[in-house]
Every structure is written in structure tokens, then in C-alpha cells.
Amino acid sequence: MASDDSHINLVDMSRMQSIPKTLPRHIGPASTFPSLQPLSSVLRTRLFYSQEMTVGRLAIVAIYLGIMLFASLFKNNLFTNSKRAGYVAMSQVPLVFALATKNNIIGMFAAVGYEKLNFFHRFVGRILVLLVNFHSFGYFYRWQLEGTFTSSMRQPSHIWGVLGFAAINFVYLSSFGFMRKRFHTLFFVFHFVGFSLFLVAIYKHQPIMIPYVFAACGLYGLDRVILRSIKTRFTKATIRALPELNATHIQIPGINAGWRAGQHVRVQVLSKSMGWVGCFEVHPFTVASVSESEEGMVLICQDVGDWTRKLYNLASAGIAAAEKGGEVGREVRLMVEGPYGGLGCTVVSSYSAALLIAGGSGITFALSAAQHLLNCEVKGQNQVEVLHVVWIIKDPASVCPLIPTLTSLIRQAQCSPMSNLTVNVSIYYTGTSRASPKTLAMLDTIHLGGLEMRPNRPDIASVITETIDQTVKPNRGLASGKDETRYQGMIIAVCGPAGLGSSVEAGVGKVDWARKRSVGGVEVCEE
Ligand SMILES: Cc1cc2nc3c(=O)[nH]c(=O)nc-3n(C[C@H](O)[C@H](O)[C@H](O)COP(=O)(O)OP(=O)(O)OC[C@H]3O[C@@H](n4cnc5c(N)ncnc54)[C@H](O)[C@@H]3O)c2cc1C
Structure with missing residues (x-):
């Protein structure tokens, strides 16, 4: 791609002089209040067995599990009365569907995308499967003891019940991580067929289910037919x-x-x-x-x-x-x-510093976020003083098509003396052995202040420290006429493979409190 083909629009930073500043108001999240920082870093800690599960998410599922246990077991013995498990399962059907939709109400209130609620959809789904199994096996066992198994199984409502039991177990067995990752399309088809069968079966199983089936269909239909079409x-x-x-x-x-x-x-x-x-x-x-x-x-x-x-x-x-x-x-x-x-309620331009860390194809996110900040700077709507883009790639040759785009980010900031925004781009490549001599020679020719190429993985804690130091260094604060004690925090936005988020969290943990406080706190968000 030639530089004029690059997908970043060069913004005219010289226009800045004539535009009055309307800076975005910074509302620091609770996690950046000094007294809450230790708690927030504990909540963000990832559990050793999972790239996705944090202590905060574990707390959410633990509370939910507590409610489910209370509803199922309070003054009830699941082994002698499995009817309750059926009722509790029934009440969870709309929730499973609500969490499966792309435009979901829970996400709208929590200001997070559907993909961030996926862990909860999976957990609620597993609880639903467990409850349906308790309900079904409880009845099978009772009929067996009473010697009425065969006659009971002939009743139409029970046949539908068994079909629902089979359908939900089919959905469960076809949703393992292996299936989702290797055969995503098949996983989706099985999910659709299994859940459709399940809804029909429970609708026919007991009339009391009907409102719950309609609620689930309504939520799914609203998303699928109306909101997604729009x-x-x-x-x-x-x-x-x-x-x-x-x-x-x-x-x-x-x-x-x-x-x-x-x-x-x-x-x-x-x-x-x-x-x-x-x-x-x-x-x-x-x-x-x-x-x-x-x-x-x-x-x-x-x-x-x-x-x-x-x-x-x-x-x-x-x-x-x-x-x-x-x-x-x-x-x-x-x-x-x-x-x-996206980043929900986070207004990147309201912070004092932004560190965008991208792994592989995650650079798409960093490019749009960086260009957005440059556009905000032109409109006088940006508070960020230091923008640092870090891109981690395996093959250094990957840089070539995006060099014009990355250098244009730096040049846009450099070309206006009125701009208070400094842009740095650091590219870390982990596979030097893959680079052809031609690529290495090309990389050698890039000499632009603000752009650096380094072999190996970055030490995230050092990158964070450098970005904070560059933001709070005394002459920068004075040049911008800014009260140095009033920095609005640093946002670290991460996009890339699952392990990258954990490395960044670990890196943030290694930076000392005083330094983080000096910039007004450090917040991490993952795309
Ligand atoms: C929110 C989000 C944003 C993304 N942004 C980018 C991006 O900007 N650039 C980029 O190169 N990649 C991006 N990806 C990844 C991209 O969606 C997958 O690489 C692509 O779907 C793989 O499809 P495949 O059939 O070629 O590979 P497969 O081998 O079938 O799958 C590779 C991986 O992608 C997942 N995947 C496959 N199909 C889907 C699907 N329909 N929906 C969700 N996940 C799926 C699989 O679970 C597996 O983990 C993004 C993924 C998500 C969830």
C-alpha cells in the first residue's frame, strides 16, 4: 500500500488554531480512585486456568450460583422433589436467550458488548442443563421405584419432556470449547437446532412453560428480526x-x-x-x-x-x-x-495518556482509536497528551503494508506546532528468523522520530512506566499550562490474542502505586 492508499485520513492539524477547545469531561471510573485501586486490581486478576475468567467475573458467577442454589434447595430436597429444579430451570430460559443476543438488554445497561457477556451466557446455560438433568433424572428414578417407568414414559407430556431433556444435553455436548473453536459454523447450527427443539419440547411439556418460551422467543426475535435488520x-x-x-x-x-x-x-x-x-x-x-x-x-x-x-x-x-x-x-x-x-462508556480522549497495545490483527483496533484521537485533537476535543501505540507481531515483514499508516499517525501530530499531542509507535517483532534480508533492509531505512522497531516481546511494565514518565515529565506539564497535579489518568486499551490481556494486567501490577497515581491512575480495558 502506498502512503496515499493507507486507510488513515491525514487530518489537517493546522486548522487547530481557529477551533475553540471543548475538552471532554473526564469521569474516572471507580477503579481509578486511589482507595479502590487495590480492590479493582484484585477483581481484574485472571484465574490461573483461564485467559478469560477474572476474579470479578468469578464473583458474578458465584453470586448467581448462590441465588440458583437458594432457589433450588431452600426447604427442598432435590433428590425427593425434583419438580423445583424444573421450575428454576424454566425461569432461566429467557436469561440464557437474552445473553445470547447480539443486541442484549443486559449489555445495554452494563455498557458492554455481547462478546463480553459470553462467559455469563455459557455459565447460565450450564446451570440450565444441570437443573434440567436433576429434574429429569429425579422423575426417572421415582418412576423406576414406583414401577411406573414404562407407562409414565408413554404420556405425551413426558415424551415432550424427554425430548427437551435430550435437546438441551445435545446443545451442551456440542458446545465444548473444542467445537466452538474448530467447527464454529457447525457449533452455531447445532445450537440453533438444539435450542429450537428444546423450546418446542418444553412448550408442549407443561402449559406453565408457555410464557417463558414466549419471553425467550420474543427476546431472540427482537434481536434477530428487528434490531439486527436495522x-x-x-x-x-x-x-x-x-x-x-x-x-x-x-x-x-x-x-x-x-x-x-x-x-x-x-x-x-x-x-x-x-x-x-x-x-x-x-x-x-x-x-x-x-x-x-x-x-x-x-x-x-x-x-x-x-x-x-x-x-x-x-x-x-x-x-x-x-x-x-x-x-x-x-x-x-x-x-x-x-x-x-467497543470501549463502552470509556472516552479515550478524556484521559491524559493513552497506551494502545495490539497483538497481530488487533492493530485494526489501535489504528482506529489512534486516528480518532488525532481527529479529536483537531476539533479541540482531546485531553490526551501522549499516545503510545505498541504493536506486537511475529513476522517483521507484516509491518510493511502498515508503515505508511503508522508513520502518518506520527506525522499528523508532529506537523502542527499547536498540537499538544505526542504520538509514539513501537513495533515489537518476535520472529527475527522469519525476516528476509529484503525486509530487514527495508526496516533499516525507516528513520522517523517517534517510530521504533525492536526485536523480542516488550516488557509491558517498562512500556507503561515510560509512557507515564513521558506524560508527567515537568516541562510537558508547564508547556501545556497544565496543573501537574491534575492528570486525568492513563488508559491502556488492549486488543489481541487472549494471553495479551493477562500480560498487560500483570505489567500494570508491577508498576508502583506512586507512579500510577502521578498520572491520575491507570485503567485497562480490553477489546
Ligand atoms: C469481536 C471480534 C473482533 C475481531 N476482529 C478481528 C480483526 O479485526 N481482524 C482479524 O483478522 N480477526 C478478527 N477477529 C477474529 C476473526 O473473527 C476470526 O479470525 C475469524 O472469524 C476466523 O474465521 P475462520 O473460519 O477463517 O477461522 P476458524 O479456524 O474457523 O476459526 C478461528 C477462530 O475464530 C473463531 N471464529 C470462527 N468463526 C467465528 C465467528 N463466526 N464468530 C466469532 N468467532 C469465530 C473460532 O472460534 C476460532 O477461535 C475478531 C474476532 C472477534 C470475536
């Missing part, structure tokens, strides 16, 4: 292969507004070349460009599996065409649904 666009896009990144660049000029930095969209490529299954698959990708830019929405999709490889191969056909004098880009039709997720 958020869906069918449009044309240009796809280009980025061989160095092993990724596909999707540019959608027809959509150029309506998302915030860090949000993602769900994409379906409507082309037979994706295969009969592939053209029905919907995959999530973080938007790499900023809203209201001329280039429109840009996505960068790394080739990691079956679907993304088909997309890459489709885009590579454009390279072959270009070699014969045709266009590099290839036009395809897409369905784009969203946006979803």
Missing part, C-alpha cells in the same frame, strides 16, 4: 490481499459513519467463490478506520482459518489480475451488520 447493510466492497500481513484488506466506501473506535462489525461475503457454506458464514472484524472518513469502512482480516483463507484467495486473484494490467482490488458484495462492542 443494523444490517448490503453493499459493495473492494478486497485486496496484503501478502506481508497474510491478511485481506476490505474497503467499504458505501459505509462511512456510524461506528466508534474499537467497535466491530459482522461480515458475510456474498460470493459463490466463498463456497456454499462460506457464503452463509458471518464473521466479526474490528473496524480499522475512523468514522466519517472519505475512504469509508476498512477491515483487515487475517488469514487464520478456512473462511478467512477463502477470502484471502479471492482477494489474491486481484494481484494476479494486476500483474496482467488489471485492477489490484476485487469487487465483492457484502452484508455488514453492526457495529457492536
Whole structure:
């Protein structure tokens, strides 16, 4: 990609002089109050067995489990009266469905995307399966003792009950992590079929279930039929292969507004070349460009599996065409649904410093967040003084297609004497052995203040410390006329593989309290 092809729009920082500042108000989250910082760091601690489970999340599921145990066991013996387990299971059906929707009410109130509530959907689902099993086996056992098993099983309501029991266990067995990761589409189909059967079966099992079935269908229907349709666009896009990144660049000029930095969209490529299954698959990708830019929405999709490889191969056909004098880009039709997720209520531009840490394809998030801050700076709506983008990659050659974009971020900040924003970009590459001499020679030619390339993984604690020190260093505060005691905190936004979040949390834990306090507290959010 040439620099003028890069998906970052150069903003005219010289316009800054004429624009009055309307700085965003910073409302520090509870976690940044000094007295609550120890508690918040405990709540964010990840449990040793999981990249996803934190102490805070464990507390949520423990409270929920307590409520379920109370409802099931209070003045009741599950082994002699399994009816209660059935009632409690029934009450959880709408909750499981609410948590499964992309536009869910709980997420709206908690200001978090559906993907962040997924752990709770899985937990509530498992409790539902457990309760249904207690309920069913309790009855099987009782009928066996009474010698009425065969006659009871012939009753229509019991046949429907057994069907519901089989359906929910089928959903459970087809939802193991292995299935979700290796066969995502099959997992989705099994989930859909299993839950549909389950709802029909419990509807027929007992009339008391009917309102709960309607509630579940209503929540799912509202999301699937109404809210998702409102958020869906069918449009044309240009796809280009980025061989160095092993990724596909999707540019959608027809959509150029309506998302915030860090949000993602769900994409379906409507082309037979994706295969009969592939053209029905919907995959999530973080938007790499900023809203209201001329280039429109840009996505960068790394080739990691079956679907993304088909997309890459489709885009590579454009390279072959270009070699014969045709266009590099290839036009395809897409369905784009969203946006979803993002940083919720966090206003990145209201902090004093921002550290964006991206691993691999997570750079898409960092690029849009960084460009958003530069745009805010031009409009006089930015408080961030130091923006540090850290990108961790395996193959140094991956940098090549994004060098114009990354350098343009630094230049935009440097080209205005009025700008109080300093942008640094640090790229860490872990696989030097993969780099071809040509790549290493190219990397050697990049000499731009603010951009550094380093081998090996970063020491996250040192990166955090450096960014804090750069923000609070005395002459910076004085130059901006800022009262040095009033820094508004540092936001660390992380996007990348699951382990990256844990490393960043561990890094934050290693930085001493006094230093974190000097910048007004450090907050971590993960996309
Ligand atoms: C919120 C979010 C934002 C993302 N943003 C980006 C991005 O900007 N750039 C990028 O390159 N990748 C991004 N990804 C990852 C991307 O969605 C997957 O790499 C892609 O779906 C893999 O599909 P596949 O069939 O090629 O690979 P597979 O081998 O089938 O799957 C690889 C991994 O992706 C997961 N996955 C597969 N299909 C889906 C699906 N339909 N929905 C959710 N997860 C799925 C699987 O569970 C597995 O862990 C993002 C993922 C999420 C959840």
C-alpha cells in the first residue's frame, strides 16, 4: 500500500488554531480512585486456568450460583422433589436467550458488548442443563421405584419432556470449547437446532412453560428480526490481499459513519467463490478506520482459518489480475451488520495518556482509536497528551503494508506546532528468523522520530512506566499550562490474542502505586 492508499485520513492539524477547545469531561471510573485501586486490581486478576475468567467475573458467577442454589434447595430436597429444579430451570430460559443476543438488554445497561457477556451466557446455560438433568433424572428414578417407568414414559407430556431433556444435553455436548473453536459454523447450527427443539419440547411439556418460551422467543426475535435488520447493510466492497500481513484488506466506501473506535462489525461475503457454506458464514472484524472518513469502512482480516483463507484467495486473484494490467482490488458484495462492542462508556480522549497495545490483527483496533484521537485533537476535543501505540507481531515483514499508516499517525501530530499531542509507535517483532534480508533492509531505512522497531516481546511494565514518565515529565506539564497535579489518568486499551490481556494486567501490577497515581491512575480495558 502506498502512503496515499493507507486507510488513515491525514487530518489537517493546522486548522487547530481557529477551533475553540471543548475538552471532554473526564469521569474516572471507580477503579481509578486511589482507595479502590487495590480492590479493582484484585477483581481484574485472571484465574490461573483461564485467559478469560477474572476474579470479578468469578464473583458474578458465584453470586448467581448462590441465588440458583437458594432457589433450588431452600426447604427442598432435590433428590425427593425434583419438580423445583424444573421450575428454576424454566425461569432461566429467557436469561440464557437474552445473553445470547447480539443486541442484549443486559449489555445495554452494563455498557458492554455481547462478546463480553459470553462467559455469563455459557455459565447460565450450564446451570440450565444441570437443573434440567436433576429434574429429569429425579422423575426417572421415582418412576423406576414406583414401577411406573414404562407407562409414565408413554404420556405425551413426558415424551415432550424427554425430548427437551435430550435437546438441551445435545446443545451442551456440542458446545465444548473444542467445537466452538474448530467447527464454529457447525457449533452455531447445532445450537440453533438444539435450542429450537428444546423450546418446542418444553412448550408442549407443561402449559406453565408457555410464557417463558414466549419471553425467550420474543427476546431472540427482537434481536434477530428487528434490531439486527436495522443494523444490517448490503453493499459493495473492494478486497485486496496484503501478502506481508497474510491478511485481506476490505474497503467499504458505501459505509462511512456510524461506528466508534474499537467497535466491530459482522461480515458475510456474498460470493459463490466463498463456497456454499462460506457464503452463509458471518464473521466479526474490528473496524480499522475512523468514522466519517472519505475512504469509508476498512477491515483487515487475517488469514487464520478456512473462511478467512477463502477470502484471502479471492482477494489474491486481484494481484494476479494486476500483474496482467488489471485492477489490484476485487469487487465483492457484502452484508455488514453492526457495529457492536467497543470501549463502552470509556472516552479515550478524556484521559491524559493513552497506551494502545495490539497483538497481530488487533492493530485494526489501535489504528482506529489512534486516528480518532488525532481527529479529536483537531476539533479541540482531546485531553490526551501522549499516545503510545505498541504493536506486537511475529513476522517483521507484516509491518510493511502498515508503515505508511503508522508513520502518518506520527506525522499528523508532529506537523502542527499547536498540537499538544505526542504520538509514539513501537513495533515489537518476535520472529527475527522469519525476516528476509529484503525486509530487514527495508526496516533499516525507516528513520522517523517517534517510530521504533525492536526485536523480542516488550516488557509491558517498562512500556507503561515510560509512557507515564513521558506524560508527567515537568516541562510537558508547564508547556501545556497544565496543573501537574491534575492528570486525568492513563488508559491502556488492549486488543489481541487472549494471553495479551493477562500480560498487560500483570505489567500494570508491577508498576508502583506512586507512579500510577502521578498520572491520575491507570485503567485497562480490553477489546
Ligand atoms: C469481536 C471480534 C473482533 C475481531 N476482529 C478481528 C480483526 O479485526 N481482524 C482479524 O483478522 N480477526 C478478527 N477477529 C477474529 C476473526 O473473527 C476470526 O479470525 C475469524 O472469524 C476466523 O474465521 P475462520 O473460519 O477463517 O477461522 P476458524 O479456524 O474457523 O476459526 C478461528 C477462530 O475464530 C473463531 N471464529 C470462527 N468463526 C467465528 C465467528 N463466526 N464468530 C466469532 N468467532 C469465530 C473460532 O472460534 C476460532 O477461535 C475478531 C474476532 C472477534 C470475536
